[in-house]
Amino acid sequence: MRTGATAADLPVLQAHDLTIGHSVRRVAQGLTFELAGGEVLCLLGANGSGKTTLLRTLLGLLAPLSGQVRVAGQDVAAWGRAAFARQVGYVPQAHAGWFPYTVLDVVLMGRAARLGRFATPGAADRQRALQCLQALGIAHLQAHSALAISGGERQLALIARALAQEPRLLVLDEPTASLDFGNQIRVLEHVARLRAAGMAVLMTTHQPEHALRVADRIALLGAGRLQAIGAPRATATPAALARLYGVSEQAISAGLGTFSPDKDTSA
Numbered sequence: 260m261r262t263g264a265t266a267a268d269l270p271v272l273q274a275h276d277l278t279i280g281h282s283v284r285r286v287a288q289g290l291t292f293e294l295a296g297g298e299v300l301c302l303l304g305a306n307g308s309g310k311t312t313l314l315r316t317l318l319g320l321l322a323p324l325s326g327q328v329r330v331a332g333q334d335v336a337a338w339g340r341a342a343f344a345r346q347v348g349y350v351p352q353a354h355a356g357w358f359p360y361t362v363l364d365v366v367l368m369g370r371a372a373r374l375g376r377f378a379t380p381g382a383a384d385r386q387r388a389l390q391c392l393q394a395l396g397i398a399h400l401q402a403h404s405a406l407a408i409s410g411g412e413r414q415l416a417l418i419a420r421a422l423a424q425e426p427r428l429l430v431l432d433e434p435t436a437s438l439d440f441g442n443q444i445r446v447l448e449h450v451a452r453l454r455a456a457g458m459a460v461l462m463t464t465h466q467p468e469h470a471l472r473v474a475d476r477i478a479l480l481g482a483g484r485l486q487a488i489g490a491p492r493a494t495a496t497p498a499a500l501a502r503l504y505g506v507s508e509q510a511i512s513a514g515l516g517t518f519s520p521d522k523d524t525s526a
């Protein structure tokens with residue numbers, strides 16, 4: 260950390276010249292970027308381009324092959340578990356399932372990061388967990404077994420659990436993947452509210468129109484590099500997306516429909 264700088268002054272997340280991969284298998288290299296509080300960064304890339312590998316490396320779940328990840332100015336590997344959970348919440352892709360906890364208990368687990376070592380959640384924690392369920396529109400499921408809800412409902416419960424941690428950075432791996440249209444919009448609106456509240460959000464998506472809708476910056480990961488990172492409409496152009504996904508520009512423009520940067524004059 261710089262002399263005189265406090266953790267609050269620093270970007271929540273810094274990746275410097277990062278090479279990511281599995282064992283010796285390199286997936287991408289030369290990844291350098293930062294993310295500050297109150298900012299939403301959306302990561303786009305084709306299947307297998309390395310989005311999840313990058314998120315897992317940023318979260319310290321996978322060691323970088325080279326380069327550095329800092330969270331609030333400190334190397335990601337140097338954080339203790341509970342302290343890290345107060346900084347970063349993570350909603351992984353398509354979570355398999357839990358033991359038969361209730362949905363409220365699952366969200367309460369997110370409060371563990373905010374409790375003392377041997378403390379149990381109190382009334383204020385239950386209230387906070389319930390607020391998170393309400394924010395995601397699933398408070399009616401609070402007493403249901405987490406094993407007896409749909410995949411989309413489980414996804415919303417996982418987001419609620421990450422929110423209950425009250426992290427500075429929320430990392431979401433394809434958060435809208437299994438959600439119906441209404442819940443996709445609800446989650447995107449919630450991301451916008453979190454940004455307004457000062458949280459940093461890093462999310463992957465296979466839907467560029469979602470990124471165009473909610474991101475402050477978009478990063479394009481392809482061919483083992485960050486192809487571009489910057490303002491949404493200047494970065495996720497039909498030409499850039501066509502290169503990223505290996506389809507024609509016309510197909511991209513048709514797929515983006517009303518969200519097409521060419522058609523949308525509101526920017």
Ligand SMILES: Nc1ncnc2c1ncn2[C@@H]1O[C@H](COP(=O)(O)OP(=O)(O)OP(=O)(O)O)[C@@H](O)[C@H]1O
Pocket residue numbers: 281284286304305306307308309310311312313
């Ligand atoms: N545990 C692993 N061991 C070895 N290679 C892996 C492992 N997990 C993923 N890979 C490989 O790393 C590359 C990047 O995978 P990753 O899951 O990061 O891609 P992704 O962009 O998240 O893909 P998708 O959009 O399909 O979820 C792929 O070639 C994949 O086959």
